[in-house]
Amino acid sequence: NDTSMQHRNLNHMTREERFSEAMRRTLYALKVLLPREGWTPVGPEMKYLARAIKEFTFIIHAGVFIPCIMSYGTNEQIAKWFPLAADFRIIGTYAQTELGHGSFLRGLETIATYDRANQEFIINCPKITAMKWWPGDMGKSANHVLLMAELVIDGKKYGMHGFMVQIRDLTTHEPLPGVTVGDIGAKLSFESVDNGFLYLQNVRIPRENLLSKLSEVHPDGTYIKKGNQRLMYGSMVRVRVNLIAHEIVMPLAKACTIAVRYSAVRRQGLINPSKEEVPVLDYVAQQHKLLPQVATVFMAHFAAKQLVKMHHDYSLEVEKGNTSQLPELHALSAGMKACLSEQGAAGAEIVRRACGGHGYSCGSGLPFIVNRMLATCTYEGENTVMQLQCARYLIKCADQAKKDKLTGSVWYLSDFSNMSCTAQTFGDLQEPSVLVKLHERRAKCAVQHAGKKMQNMVKNGTPAHDAWNMMATLLINAARAHIMQYVVGTSVTYISELSCSASLKKILTQLCALYALHNINSNCGDFVKFGCLTSAQCDLAQEAEFNLLKQLRPDAVGIVDSFDFTDDILQSCLGAYDGNVYERLFEWAKQAPMNKTEVHQDSYQYLQPYLHEGRDVLEGRGRNSKL
Numbered sequence: 001n002d003t004s005m006q007h008r009n010l011n012h013m014t015r016e017e018r019f020s021e022a023m024r025r026t027l028y029a030l031k032v033l034l035p036r037e038g039w040t041p042v043g044p045e046m047k048y049l050a051r052a053i054k055e056f057t058f059i060i061h062a063g064v065f066i067p068c069i070m071s072y073g074t075n076e077q078i079a080k081w082f083p084l085a086a087d088f089r090i091i092g093t094y095a096q097t098e099l100g101h102g103s104f105l106r107g108l109e110t111i112a113t114y115d116r117a118n119q120e121f122i123i124n125c126p127k128i129t130a131m132k133w134w135p136g137d138m139g140k141s142a143n144h145v146l147l148m149a150e151l152v153i154d155g156k157k158y159g160m161h162g163f164m165v166q167i168r169d170l171t172t173h174e175p176l177p178g179v180t181v182g183d184i185g186a187k188l189s190f191e192s193v194d195n196g197f198l199y200l201q202n203v204r205i206p207r208e209n210l211l212s213k214l215s216e217v218h219p220d221g222t223y224i225k226k227g228n229q230r231l232m233y234g235s236m237v238r239v240r241v242n243l244i245a246h247e248i249v250m251p252l253a254k255a256c257t258i259a260v261r262y263s264a265v266r267r268q269g270l271i272n273p274s275k276e277e278v279p280v281l282d283y284v285a286q287q288h289k290l291l292p293q294v295a296t297v298f299m300a301h302f303a304a305k306q307l308v309k310m311h312h313d314y315s316l317e318v319e320k321g322n323t324s325q326l327p328e329l330h331a332l333s334a335g336m337k338a339c340l341s342e343q344g345a346a347g348a349e350i351v352r353r354a355c356g357g358h359g360y361s362c363g364s365g366l367p368f369i370v371n372r373m374l375a376t377c378t379y380e381g382e383n384t385v386m387q388l389q390c391a392r393y394l395i396k397c398a399d400q401a402k403k404d405k406l407t408g409s410v411w412y413l414s415d416f417s418n419m420s421c422t423a424q425t426f427g428d429l430q431e432p433s434v435l436v437k438l439h440e441r442r443a444k445c446a447v448q449h450a451g452k453k454m455q456n457m458v459k460n461g462t463p464a465h466d467a468w469n470m471m472a473t474l475l476i477n478a479a480r481a482h483i484m485q486y487v488v489g490t491s492v493t494y495i496s497e498l499s500c501s502a503s504l505k506k507i508l509t510q511l512c513a514l515y516a517l518h519n520i521n522s523n524c525g526d527f528v529k530f531g532c533l534t535s536a537q538c539d540l541a542q543e544a545e546f547n548l549l550k551q552l553r554p555d556a557v558g559i560v561d562s563f564d565f566t567d568d569i570l571q572s573c574l575g576a577y578d579g580n581v582y583e584r585l586f587e588w589a590k591q592a593p594m595n596k597t598e599v600h601q602d603s604y605q606y607l608q609p610y611l612h613e614g615r616d617v618l619e620g621r622g623r624n625s626k627l
C-alpha cells in the first residue's frame with residue numbers, strides 16, 4: 001500500500017529512467033521497509049522483495065557480493081566490510097567474467113601482482129580481453145568490486161583469488177585513478193541493471209584486501225594455502241542454488257499465472273459448432289501448452305527446496321572442515337541450474353506464445369519475463385558448461401558404482417535390481433513410484449551409454465579428451481536425465497511427506513505425475529531406446545498425460561491463484577485478478593508516450609509533404625496527375 005513502492009509503467013520508460021527508478025525503489029525498499037539492524041529480512045518484507053525482485057537493482061550486491069565477503073573473508077575482513085555492504089555504505093559487485101573469458105576460469109587474464117616493498121597488490125588488465133565485462137551493478141552503481149584475479153608472487157602464478165578493490169570515490173563517485181568503468185550498453189533484458197566494464201591499470205590495493213579465508217600472503221610474500229581451493233568456486237555454487245527459486249521458479253510462476261488467467265478469459269473459436277465461443281483454455285492443445293509448465297513451477301520449487309537444504313547442511317560441514325559433499329553439490333547445483341533454467345526459459349516462451357498477439361505486447365508482462373529468464377541459461381555458468389560439469393561427476397560415479405554401493409543423488413547408478421516397467425494401463429503410469437523408477441532407469445542407462453561410448457573410443461586409440469569432446473551431446477543428455485530423475489524423485493518424496501489436506505495432496509500428486517509424464521513423452525526416444533518402456537507403453541504414457549490435463553483443467557485458475565501474486569507485482573493487463581483484459585490493455589496503450597499527442601510532430605514533419613502531395617494528386621494537381 002506504500003505508493004513509493006507502486007510499480008511505475010516500466011514499459012513506457014527509457015532504459016536510463018528504468019535504471020534510476022530501480023535504484024530509487026531498491027534503496028527505498030531496503031532503507032525504509034527493512035529493519036536497519038540486519039540484512040536478513042523476514043516475513044512479509046522478504047516475501048515482497050523476493051516477488052518484486054525483477055524491478056530491483058543491486059541484486060549482485062545483495063545476492064553475490066555480500067555472500068562472497070562471508071565465504072572468502074576472514075572474520076576480521078567480514079567484520080570490516082559486511083556492515084558497510086549490508087547498510088549500502090559501499091556498493092559492490094562480483095567481477096569475475098572478462099571480455100575474453102567467462103566459462104573457462106583458468107583462462108582469466110586480470111593479474112594481481114604482489115609488491116613486497118609496499119605490501120600491496122598491483123592490479124592490471126594486461127590487454128583488452130582481460131577487461132572485466134558483464135558484472136551487474138558495476139557500470140554506474142558500484143564503488144567496490146570483489147575482483148577475481150590471478151595472484152602472482154615473484155613471477156609465480158597461484159590461480160584465481162578474490163580481492164576487494166575500490167573503484168569509485170566514496171564522496172564524488174568518480175572513478176579512481178587507473179580505473180576505466182562504464183555500462184556495457186543495451187541488453188536483451190535486465191534493463192534496470194547497469195552491467196558494466198572495468199579496465200584496471202596499475203591500481204594498488206593493500207595486502208589486507210586479499211580475501212584470506214582460504215589462502216593468505218604474508219608481508220614477506222610467503223603464500224599460505226588454508227583450505228580446499230575448490231571452495232574458491234563456492235560462491236558460484238551458492239548463487240546457482242539460490243537463483244533457481246528467485247530467477248527460475250518465481251518468474252515461471254508469474255508467466256503461468258498470466259497465461260492461465262488470460263486463457264480462462266479469452267474466448268476464441270468453437271469446439272462444438274452448435275455452442276458458443278469457448279475460452280481457449282478449453283482446447284486440449286492449450287492445456288498441453290500451459291499445464292505442464294504450471295507443474296514445472298511446483299516440481300522445480302520442491303527440488304530447489306531440497307537443494308537449498310543440501311547446501312545448508314554442506315555449509316555447516318564446511319565450517320567443520322569437511323568438504324566431502326562438495327563434488328556432489330557442485331554437480332547437482334550445476335546440473336539443476338542448467339536443466340531447470342533451460343526448462344523454465346522454454347516454458348515461459350511456450351506460455352507467452354499461447355497468448356496470441358496480446359502475448360507479444362509488453363502490456364501482457366510476458367516478454368519481460370521471457371527475456372529475463374533467457375539470461376538464466378547463460379549467467380552463473382553457461383548451461384552447456386554446467387551440464388558437462390554435472391556429467392563429469394556422473395561418469396566418475398558410474399565407474400565407482402561397479403565396485404561400491406553409491407549413496408546420495410547418484411544412488412540409482414548402483415541399483416542393479418530389475419527395473420523393467422510392468423504398466424498395463426495409463427493409470428499404472430500415473431503412479432508416482434512407477435514414474436520415479438522409470439526416470440531412474442532412464443538416467444542410469446543414459447550415463448552408462450555415454451560412458452560406454454567413450455570407453456570404446458579410448459580402447460580404439462582415441463585420446464580421452466577427444467572422446468569426451470565427441471560424446472559431449474550424450475554427456476549433456478545424461479546430465480539432463482540425472483536432473484529429471486532428481487526433480488521427480490525429490491518431488492514425489494516431498495509431496496508424500498507434506499502434511500496437507502487430501503484434496504491438496506491429490507492436486508499436487510497429479511501435477512507431479514503430469515510433470516513426469518510430460519518429460520517422458522517429450523523424451524520417449526530415450527525411454528524406448530534404453531528399454532524403459534515399450535512402444536505400447538509409450539502410447540499409454542501419452543494417454544496418461546492427456547487424462548491428467550482433463551482432470552486438472554477445472555482447477556487450473558485456482559492453482560495459479562495460489563501463487564498469490566498481486567496485480568502490482570504481475571504488471572500484466574492479461575493476468576490481472578479481475579480479468580478485465582481488454583479495458584486494461586486499452587488503458588495501458590493510451591498511456592504510451594507515443595499517444596501523448598494526437599499528431600506525432602517529430603514524424604509528421606516527414607509525412608506532411610507527402611500528405612499535401614497526395615491531396616494535390618487526388619484533386620488533379622501535382623507531379624503525376626494522371627491519377
Ligand SMILES: CCCCC/C=C\C/C=C\C/C=C\C/C=C\C/C=C\CCC(=O)SCCNC(=O)CCNC(=O)[C@H](O)C(C)(C)COP(=O)(O)OP(=O)(O)OC[C@H]1O[C@@H](n2cnc3c(N)ncnc32)[C@H](O)[C@@H]1OP(=O)(O)O
Pocket residue numbers: 026049050053056057058059060062063064094096097102103104105106136230231233234236237239242243246247326327330378379380381382385389392393
Ligand atoms: C536488493 C533487493 C534484492 C533482494 C534479493 C536478495 C538476493 C537475491 C538472491 C538470490 C538471487 C540469485 C542470484 C542473483 C541473480 C542472478 C545472478 C546474476 C548474475 C550472475 C553472476 C555471474 O554470472 S558470476 C560469473 C559466473 N561464472 C561461472 O559460473 C563460470 C563457470 N566456469 C567455472 O565454474 C569453471 O571454469 C569450470 C568449473 C567450468 C571449469 O573450471 P576448472 O578449474 O577448469 O575445473 P575443471 O578442470 O573442469 O574441474 C576441476 C575440478 O574442480 C571441480 N569443480 C569445478 N567447479 C567447482 C565448483 N564450483 N565447486 C566445487 N568443485 C568444482 C570439478 O568438479 C573438478 O573436480 P574433479 O577433478 O574431482 O572432477
Ligand SMILES: Cc1cc2nc3c(=O)[nH]c(=O)nc-3n(C[C@H](O)[C@H](O)[C@H](O)COP(=O)(O)OP(=O)(O)OC[C@H]3O[C@@H](n4cnc5c(N)ncnc54)[C@H](O)[C@@H]3O)c2cc1C
Pocket residue numbers: 060093094095096097100101102103104133134135136190195375378379380381382383384385388
Ligand atoms: C545478464 C547477465 C549477468 C551477468 N552478471 C555477471 C556478474 O555479475 N559477474 C560476472 O562475473 N559475470 C556475469 N555475467 C557473465 C556470465 O557469467 C558469463 O556470460 C557466463 O559465465 C558465460 O561465459 P561467456 O559469456 O564467456 O560465454 P563462453 O564461455 O564464451 O560461451 C560461449 C559458447 O561457447 C560454449 N562453450 C564454452 N566452453 C565450452 C566447453 N568447455 N564445452 C562446450 N561448449 C563450451 C558455450 O556453451 C557457449 O555456447 C553475466 C552475464 C549475463 C548474461
